[in-house]
Amino acid sequence: MTTTPAIPGEPQVPQYLRYLGRVGRVLGSRASVVERQLPFVALFGLAVVGQLVMGVPPTSAAGLVLAVGLTVLVLVLAVAVPWRRLPPVSPEVLTLLQFVVVAALRYATGGAASPYGTMVLLPALALSVRGGLPGVFVGAAGAAVSILVGLGLTRGAVMSGSVVLRSLFVSAIALIIGLFVHETATRLRARNAALAQLQLEQQTLLEQARAAATELERAVTVRRAAYEQLVSVIDSATEQAIIATDATGRIEVFNAGAERLLGYSQGAVVGRLRLVDLHLADEVLARTGESPGADLQDALVDALVAPRRGPAGAATDWTYVRADGSHVTVHPAVTRRTEPDGSVAGYVVVATDVTAEREAARLKDQFVGLVSHELRTPLTSVLGYVELLLDGTEELTDEQREYLGIIDRNARRQLRLVSDLLLSAQVDAGTFAISPTDVDAAVVARASLASAAPAADAAGVTLAGDLRPAPLRADPVRLGQAIDNLVSNALKFTPTGGTVRVSVEPGDDGGAVVAVSDTGIGIPPDELANLTERFYRASTATRRAIPGVGLGLSITRAVVEAHGGTVRIASTVGEGTTFTLVLPARADG
Incomplete structure (x- = not known):
């Protein structure tokens, strides 16, 4: 005998109960009254038809x-009466009338000899399904009453003990079947309720x-579009080398810019x-401190993503080896790619060729250093001879002294400029101390x-x-140079009648x-970040033709940073x- 699959928390129901359940659904409360x-x-x-046919x-x-x-x-009553407006037990009146129909039919077809006595089981079964335990007992009692009444109305019928016993036996059968059907219906209702709940949950899920599928499809579409756009951007970038690797450093993306820069084909x-493999091995060994023969990939990545050092970022420049063995200086920007769990999926390197830029900077610094050194010696000599002439024993006219x-003022001005150039070259070379x-x-x-007082009086500022008092440990000469530069600038940019504090x-x-503040012409906000760059001059200075070279x-910034301090500008x-x-x-x- 087969059984239905068990539902957690519910007993298994035999197969034959399923067939009874079908009958129960027809006789039960889920069907209409008709x-x-x-x-x-x-x-x-x-x-009736059988009676006529026979x-x-x-x-x-x-x-x-x-x-x-x-x-x-x-x-007629089942069709005509609005049962939905009446109490739920009201339709059972029709079931009770069925017992009367059975009694009348038995009376009309032979009484005790009638073959239709078992029909009482049908309304009894219906009451057992719909009425619960009270319905079971009412159905059994109705069956007994229906049979006994039919026998009592039959002419010549003898109410013997055997006849009564048979009637009660039929009632007992109705009771047993009713109890069985009631238990089965109860289980089936519980099962149906569980199935309905599962169907509801299934529908919700x-x-x-x-x-979720719609959202996933949308996310996939967006991600595919973003990926295609990213690939398009990477492929269209020809001035920068874009290289992507996996977590082990093996190259997965090598764009057209990388092909152009390094001479390798993508394949x-x-x-x-x-x-x-693209880096100059000696440079990697020198910067990572690894020994020859070691796997340098992890050490290289750590060095690449380390913070920049140096004012010009030169320490972040690296040397790539082209396919033909030649070298190229690049400035790489490295980004880690991570998985959703936070693990490293790989790296993306965007490298820019700075070979020409670095060579030009080197030549410029070399030129500045050379020119400054060559100018410093003759200027010192000029100033020495001027002092000799001014302090000599020979009489000089007022015009000659003027x-x-x-000559003395201009030579000293040029000497200060040369000193600034030399100091700037030392800063760039990393030799400034x-x-x-x-x-x-x-x-x-x-x-x-005190040094700036004469210039302030001459300018009317x-x-x-x-x-x-603010004691500290610092280089008094360099610190004085930094403050002198700020005061000198403030005097130049403050008109007559202004104040420098x-x-x-x-x-x-x-x-x-x-703090050195002035009531001068001011500086545009978008130029503040560039003020401390070499040779940079604010637009307000160039428009007013204020003299200076922007050093x-x-x-001042180099001196302050050498002391471990910072410069703020407002x-x-x-x-x-x-x-x-x-x-x-x-x-x-």
Whole structure:
């Protein structure tokens, strides 16, 4: 015997109970009131037709008419009465009328000898399915009453003990079947409820799956479009070499720019070479500190993604080896690609050829250093002879002294410019150094104010100071040079009647904070970030033809950074500018 698959938490139901369940669904509460009466009406019709076909006359025509009339009445009431508006148990009145129909039919077809006594089981079964335990007992009692009443109305019928016993036996059968059907119906209802819940959950999951599938399809479409766009961008980039690798460094993407830069074809590199194979081995060994013969890939990646060093970023330049063995200097930007779990999936390198740029910078620095050195010696000689002439024993006319004074001022100006060029070249070469000693920043600032006082008087600018003691360890010469540059700039950019103020105060953690502010012409906001670059001049200075070469602020920044400090700039066009030097308590040169 087969059984249905078990539902968790529910007992297995035998196969034969499933067939009874089908009957129960017809007789049960899920069917309409009319549908519930159809099985009994059909069975009654078969009984009447059988009686006619067999040619057996009824023992009571009145009883047969009563049975037929009651059956028709059951159908009419089932159709005509608005049962949905009445209590749920109301339709069971029609089932009770079926017991009366059976009693009338038995009375009309021979009483105790009638073959239709078992028809009482049908309404009894219906009550067992729909009425619960009360319905089981009502159905059994109705069966007993229906049989006994039919026997009692039959003429000449003897109510013997055996007849009563048979009647009660039929009632007992109805009771047993009713209990069995009730238990089966209860299980089936529980099973149907569980199945309905599962269907509801299945429908919910199906809707969620459809929504997820739609979202997934949209995400796949977006990702495919983004991938195609990325591939298009990578392929169209011919000025930059774009190289992508897996986690082990093996090259997976090698764009047209990389082919143009290195001379390799894509097929000769992708899946065949690693990123480290493109680098100059000696350079990698020198920067990573690895020994020859070691696997340099991981050490190379760590060095590539290390923070930039040096003002020009030259320490981040690397040397690639072309397919023909020649070298090219590149400036790579490296990005890690990660998986959703955070693990490294690979790396993307965007390398720019800076060979020509670095060579031009080297030649420029070499030229600046050479010119500065060649100019410094004759200027020093000129200044020496001017001093000799001015301090000599020979009498000089006022006009001659004026001319010598002009020569002295211009020679000293040129000497300062040459000194600035030499210092700038030292900064770029990485040879710039300071000699820290214990000093008070207020004393250094006071000396700068004293040196700038004649220039301030000549320009008609008020020079003020707010100097508080701020002891620190710094190079007094270089620090004084930085403050001199700021004060000199402030005087140049402040019109007559303006004010230049120098303030010094101790820092929060020691050290000093030096601020030089003016009420000058100011600097546009979009130019502030470029002010400390070499040879850069603000547009407000070039428009007003203010003299200068753009080295003072770059030297000031170099001096402050050499001390471990920072330079802050705040400016408003037409109102003035403030330069703030934040210096630590101790700078080790």
